[in-house]
Amino acid sequence: MPVADRLSPTSYVVLGTIALRGPSTSYDLKRAVGRSIGYFWHFPHAQLYSEPQRLAELGLLAAETEAQGRRRRTFRLTDSGRAELKAWLAEPTPEHFQMRDIAELKLFFNEVAEPGDVERLAREQIAAHRERIAVYEDMQARYADLDAVAKRMITLRLGLEMEHAALRFWTALVDEVS
Amino acid sequence: MPVADRLSPTSYVVLGTIALRGPSTSYDLKRAVGRSIGYFWHFPHAQLYSEPQRLAELGLLAAETEAQGRRRRTFRLTDSGRAELKAWLAEPTPEHFQMRDIAELKLFFNEVAEPGDVERLAREQIAAHRERIAVYEDMQARYADLDAVAKRMITLRLGLEMEHAALRFWTALVDEVS
DNA sequence: TGTCATACCGTCCGAAACAGACCGTATGCG
DNA sequence: CGCATACGGTCTGTTTCGGACGGTATGACA
Numbered sequence: 001m002p003v004a005d006r007l008s009p010t011s012y013v014v015l016g017t018i019a020l021r022g023p024s025t026s027y028d029l030k031r032a033v034g035r036s037i038g039y040f041w042h043f044p045h046a047q048l049y050s051e052p053q054r055l056a057e058l059g060l061l062a063a064e065t066e067a068q069g070r071r072r073r074t075f076r077l078t079d080s081g082r083a084e085l086k087a088w089l090a091e092p093t094p095e096h097f098q099m100r101d102i103a104e105l106k107l108f109f110n111e112v113a114e115p116g117d118v119e120r121l122a123r124e125q126i127a128a129h130r131e132r133i134a135v136y137e138d139m140q141a142r143y144a145d146l147d148a149v150a151k152r153m154i155t156l157r158l159g160l161e162m163e164h165a166a167l168r169f170w171t172a173l174v175d176e177v178s
Numbered sequence: 179m180p181v182a183d184r185l186s187p188t189s190y191v192v193l194g195t196i197a198l199r200g201p202s203t204s205y206d207l208k209r210a211v212g213r214s215i216g217y218f219w220h221f222p223h224a225q226l227y228s229e230p231q232r233l234a235e236l237g238l239l240a241a242e243t244e245a246q247g248r249r250r251r252t253f254r255l256t257d258s259g260r261a262e263l264k265a266w267l268a269e270p271t272p273e274h275f276q277m278r279d280i281a282e283l284k285l286f287f288n289e290v291a292e293p294g295d296v297e298r299l300a301r302e303q304i305a306a307h308r309e310r311i312a313v314y315e316d317m318q319a320r321y322a323d324l325d326a327v328a329k330r331m332i333t334l335r336l337g338l339e340m341e342h343a344a345l346r347f348w349t350a351l352v353d354e355v356s
Numbered sequence: 357t358g359t360c361a362t363a364c365c366g367t368c369c370g371a372a373a374c375a376g377a378c379c380g381t382a383t384g385c386g
Numbered sequence: 387c388g389c390a391t392a393c394g395g396t397c398t399g400t401t402t403c404g405g406a407c408g409g410t411a412t413g414a415c416a
Contacts, residue, residue, distance in 0.1 A: 037283070186373090
């Protein structure tokens with residue numbers, strides 16, 4: 001079985017992050033992911049401890065145990081790790097967009113569950129809309145912070161785009177209904 | 179432990195769908211979900227067989243076994259099931275927007291991994307962009323179908339919105355880079 | 357100087373979710 | 387009749403998920 005078959009998106013997040021930031025401990029990864037990809041894609045941190053191990057066994061990472069103090073391992077990319085990452089980046093992406101948004105789920109059931117009750121529906125929409133705005137403003141606040149640090153983080157920009165799109169959508173829907 | 183603590187988003191998908199469509203078998207759910215929420219939120223169908231069971235044990239659904247033919251169970255909402263659903267719909271939504279998009283992950287690592295290599299980056303972007311368009315057109319095609327059947331499915335419209343937003347984003351990025 | 361609080365760093369575990377192989381049963385059709 | 391295809395459902399092994407838990411530095415403050 002080729003190595004690539006044993007790799008998940010999480011694996012590539014680890015490989016990619018180490019490629020970006022150089023040799024890292026699991027804790028480094030945890031923080032790095034939390035400040036970048038974590039904004040739109042949640043990883044339980046436990047995975048960032050187990051996954052590098054797995055990747056090391058597959059020969060894609062090399063572990064160096066630091067002698068001093070706490071036992072912690074620094075992982076760096078091996079050549080085959082880098083090759084694997086490059087191959088993945090080069091190949092076309094068959095998977096397709098997925099998102100999970102609880103607020104939307106609620107809206108969906110609200111909308112169709114009681115189609116006659118327009119009054120109530122409108123109120124629900126508006127509430128959802130308000131929430132969206134809050135989320136979005138919260139995100140913008142975080143942006144201001146981050147902008148100072150890393151100007152062109154496309155990940156975050158896309159996230160913001162998506163929030164905007166969702167916001168516009170809810171707004172239009174509220175107008176339509178009210 | 180309150181019942182609500184034992185419920186996941188999947189649970190509410192089941193409850194909500196049954197609320198919408200009336201008493202349903204697991205297979206009904208499978209089809210209904212496939213044609214609505216499934217477009218942007220993937221559920222392995224096996225869950226739509228096990229989850230109603232669990233909900234029945236929690237007293238939120240009632241199961242009726244049909245005597246004739248294949249053994250299949252029809253589930254309907256109990257009063258407490260409906261109450262639970264309503265409570266969930268009414269409460270504010272703390273969770274926050276999440277999405278998983280492999281293409282974006284790739285872009286992210288490409289962008290930052292080799293910041294000097296603009297030429298190559300541009301090519302990668304454009305390829306990603308092309309792919310986006312394909313995905314989006316595919317989605318539009320499906321829409322045309324669906325529109326005839328269910329005109330105002332906000333779920334699908336939002337999905338389309340999101341695809342548009344992503345598309346615009348990649349396009350802008352390509353322009354910026356080239 | 358002790359002790360307390362608060363990061364920091366990491367492990368572990370039970371419960372879900374996940375992917376998808378697999379398996380019967382109808383139904384149509386050449 | 388023989389075959390293909392859709393229908394309806396089960397089962398299993400693996401990952402992921404959340405989050406509780408437990409140590410260890412560090413600094414603040416009495």
